[in-house]
Amino acid sequence: MLTSITLPLLRPVLLIALLFRTLDALRAFDLMFVLTGGGPAGTTETLTVYAYRSLFQTLQLGFGSAIGVVIFTLVMVVAAAYLGVLRRAGATA
């Protein structure tokens, strides 16, 4: 019952949840920034921390903005992919 009825019916909801969680994880900033600041030696540095450090600590404004645009593009690609899947799932459900 669970695999053949409940889960298929829940597919749109699960996809939305997956979408939000993935995007939140892609955009995560505060934990890495506060706990390690990207260290030691960049091993925990994510794109968001890298962008922030470039923008506000080393003041490479153009470079930091470019990283920001890359993050934006990545997020939009993931969102578009999910929304495409969601639309097909919504059509069949």
Next chain:
Amino acid sequence: MRARARVWDVAVLLLLAVWATPFFWQVRTSFTPDSELLATNRALPASPTTIHYRAVAERSVMPRALGNSLAVATLTTLVALALGLPAAYAIARLPVPGKALLLLVIVASTAFPQIATVSPLYLLMRALGLRDTWTALVMANTSFALPLLIWLLAGFIREVPIEVEEAAFLDGAGRLGVLGRIVVPLVAPGVASAALLTFLASWNEFLFAYTFTATEASRTVPVALALFPGVFEVPWGDIAAASILASLPPIIIVVGLQRWLVHGLVAGALKE
């Protein structure tokens, strides 16, 4: 069958307890004197103390930061509701041209990464003279809360039977009257859960608060917590006490709104 349900309940509670272990550990640390902090082989401190709470209350920016956070989160929630409710109603009920595309753009903009906008927003706030003010944080948080809020509320409003609204129109109510006196009371659980999500997002928001604030005049709780470690020492006990204080208001609000939320969070958003 009932015994099996009981076993499941216990299993779920155990899992939740494991999940909450870091929180319990933080509570334990907040009551542990500095001299015992490294003795992690004990479940409870040998001589519990409230010294960290007193230090946080008397000699830190936490009381001020809690006030700032409460004000910013409350104002953000109110402004977002004031703007979001009419927008959600319009999307749910009025013949807005290009509605499907508009809704798609709204959903897509919930995915917008803050880091991509933080530097232009910083320049904007500086130019407007809003650095280190509540207004800057309320504006930034509201703009990031609105898409999700509108999307959720539009889902709830769509579930209200249109006949109820038609009856109100027949009795001479205007659009705003119907929205305020018929629709909002009917979707109150949805409004409560959307408001709660907005409040919590604003309460936990770190990047904008860290960038736009400069002094304790507007520093919020997450920023104050992040700035606790000193140059030569990390006051773990004080940090633990401060973070317990920081997590109390959201917990109180969630428990207080629980009756409303049980309806709100389950139904809504995705119903066709």
